[in-house]
Amino acid sequence: MDDETGSMIPILEMHWERICSRLQKELGEVEYRTWLKPIRLGFSEDEEITLFLPTRFLRDWVKAQYGDKLTALWQVECPHISRIELQVASVSSQVLNANNLGQTLQESDSASVHRQEARDQDSGFSNQGFTTAQGQAAVIEEEEKEERQGSEFRSDLAAPLDLRFTFDKFVVGKPNEFAYACARRVAEKPVSPGFNPLFLYGGVGLGKTHLMHAIGAELLKGGKVSVAYMSAEKFMYRFIAAIRSQSTMEFKEHLRSVDVLMIDDLQFLIGKDNTQEEFFHTFNALVDAGRQIVISADKSPSDLSGLEDRLRTRLGCGMVADIHATTFELRISILEAKAQASGVEVPAKVMEFLAHKITSNIRELEGALNRLVAHANLFNRPITLDATHEVLHDMLKAHDRRVTIEEIQKKVAEHWNIRLTDMSSARRARAVARPRQVAMYLSKQLTSRSLPEIGRKFGNRDHTTVMHAVSRVAELMERDTSFAEDVELLRRMLES
Numbered sequence: 405m406d407d408e409t410g411s412m413i414p415i416l417e418m419h420w421e422r423i424c425s426r427l428q429k430e431l432g433e434v435e436y437r438t439w440l441k442p443i444r445l446g447f448s449e450d451e452e453i454t455l456f457l458p459t460r461f462l463r464d465w466v467k468a469q470y471g472d473k474l475t476a477l478w479q480v481e482c483p484h485i486s487r488i489e490l491q492v493a494s495v496s497s498q499v500l501n502a503n504n505l506g507q508t509l510q511e512s513d514s515a516s517v518h519r520q521e522a523r524d525q526d527s528g529f530s531n532q533g534f535t536t537a538q539g540q541a542a543v544i545e546e547e548e549k550e551e552r553q554g555s556e557f558r559s560d561l562a563a564p565l566d567l568r569f570t571f572d573k574f575v576v577g578k579p580n581e582f583a584y585a586c587a588r589r590v591a592e593k594p595v596s597p598g599f600n601p602l603f604l605y606g607g608v609g610l611g612k613t614h615l616m617h618a619i620g621a622e623l624l625k626g627g628k629v630s631v632a633y634m635s636a637e638k639f640m641y642r643f644i645a646a647i648r649s650q651s652t653m654e655f656k657e658h659l660r661s662v663d664v665l666m667i668d669d670l671q672f673l674i675g676k677d678n679t680q681e682e683f684f685h686t687f688n689a690l691v692d693a694g695r696q697i698v699i700s701a702d703k704s705p706s707d708l709s710g711l712e713d714r715l716r717t718r719l720g721c722g723m724v725a726d727i728h729a730t731t732f733e734l735r736i737s738i739l740e741a742k743a744q745a746s747g748v749e750v751p752a753k754v755m756e757f758l759a760h761k762i763t764s765n766i767r768e769l770e771g772a773l774n775r776l777v778a779h780a781n782l783f784n785r786p787i788t789l790d791a792t793h794e795v796l797h798d799m800l801k802a803h804d805r806r807v808t809i810e811e812i813q814k815k816v817a818e819h820w821n822i823r824l825t826d827m828s829s830a831r832r833a834r835a836v837a838r839p840r841q842v843a844m845y846l847s848k849q850l851t852s853r854s855l856p857e858i859g860r861k862f863g864n865r866d867h868t869t870v871m872h873a874v875s876r877v878a879e880l881m882e883r884d885t886s887f888a889e890d891v892e893l894l895r896r897m898l899e900s
């Protein structure tokens with residue numbers, strides 16, 4: 405670490421400003437704003453410069469796409485720099501501004517940046533800098549490292565909230581409307597009878613953390629309330645650190661002084677008996693003192709076997725709200741909202757395709773859209789079905805599976821709103837015959853069945869009928885783009 409931090413800060417900043425304006429000129433405003441503007445200047449140590457990015461995705465992208473360029477530009481400014489280090493961290497400009505960067509630079513490692521941030525903000529969230537979920541993961545990693553190194557217990561107990569996770573960004577649909585309504589209720593009126601604790605549960609990536617952060621953000625708007633959010637994992641690490649540094653009293657007092665305590669991913673405490681015990685006491689102390697508790701987990705309290713019975717009973721005695729698996733409609737609404745927020749035009753067919761293909765998890769769906777948007781911004785190309793296939797190749801491959809003629813018939817019938825039985829009926833009306841031909845065409849394209857086999861599945865038709873259907877559909881696709889897009893969309897949905 406440079407020990408001349410006082411005089412080094414403005415110099416470093418000056419170099420960084422020059423590098424930024426070069427990048428801006430060279431790459432253009434859009435690309436610069438998308439990828440490089442979020443970078444925050446960290447500190448210099450020997451031959452290395454540390455820069456911070458708000459998310460892991462951005463860090464990885466910047467590293468892969470601009471790592472060499474950034475290193476080269478730093479070398480032009482400061483020839484002794486041979487390496488740049490990109491880290492995920494919640495470093496708000498507020499923390500690393502000219503006034504306090506000096507202090508920050510005197511600290512010895514990146515974890516100290518978080519420490520500095522926490523000190524600045526003291527207790528509660530009201531003045532805190534915010535970070536992303538990935539940022540928090542990085543913070544936890546740093547903390548674990550610190551704890552392994554035996555450093556002293558710290559009083560900054562809670563993790564920052566993620567500003568992106570607010571109620572207005574949460575898309576409500578059938579699967580999550582109850583959980584949403586409960587979260588809203590707690591945010592508007594904490595400790596309402598019957599809502600303490602609020603226990604949110606559901607599968608991975610369905611919005612539990614989002615709702616918890618939204619509760620926190622809403623409560624903080626009103627001020628005067630202290631909110632502590634942390635993952636159960638973090639709770640455990642902090643607890644262990646407190647034991648090691650003989651500061652468990654501080655730990656308990658600090659946690660028990662908050663108005664609202666939110667613990668995410670409680671299932672992590674399964675099998676961690678001592679931490680469970682501590683959590684149980686904290687829980688009771690807070691509830692007895694009339695404070696609000698919000699918990700999330702992947703299962704309902706009664707299904708969290710491995711948690712002590714008395715804890716499970718207490719967890720289930722407030723409001724238990726399930727977030728169900730997403731529906732196609734909800735996935736579409738989420739994609740529409742996120743596409744609109746990104747400012748990039750995403751065709752409806754692409755959204756339909758993604759919503760059909762990526763069904764398990766909103767995080768994955770969001771990740772797919774982010775990749776498409778990033779790609780479109782970077783190469784200044786529109787998002788199309790072809791581009792989607794290309795950009796998400798690896799992700800889509802993971803979902804690939806074999807398709808049957810029955811599935812093709814069903815999907816095609818649904819698409820054109822005809823009866824499934826018409827796939828094998830003798831009806832010749834175009835409204836029925838055309839979809840049937842498309843289904844034959846797709847059966848030829850997507851399965852290894854022979855023409856006679858396909859014919860048999862379509863009401864024992866002759867193989868020449870199938871041949872005719874295949875060439876007719878191919879011909880129509882060439883002439884009619886909208887028809888071609890329909891067929892293409894069906895093909896991709898079936899391949900998903």
Ligand SMILES: Nc1ncnc2c1ncn2[C@@H]1O[C@H](COP(=O)(O)OP(=O)(O)OP(=O)(O)O)[C@@H](O)[C@H]1O
Pocket residue numbers: 537569573574575576580606607608609610611612613614615669702738766767770
């Ligand atoms: N209804 C929704 N509307 C908009 N975005 C959503 C919705 N549900 C989830 N998301 C987004 O999906 C991502 C994953 O959500 P979140 O982290 O809240 O899931 P989780 O249920 O806590 O997952 P885990 O079980 O892994 O902790 C987040 O970026 C979140 O903003």
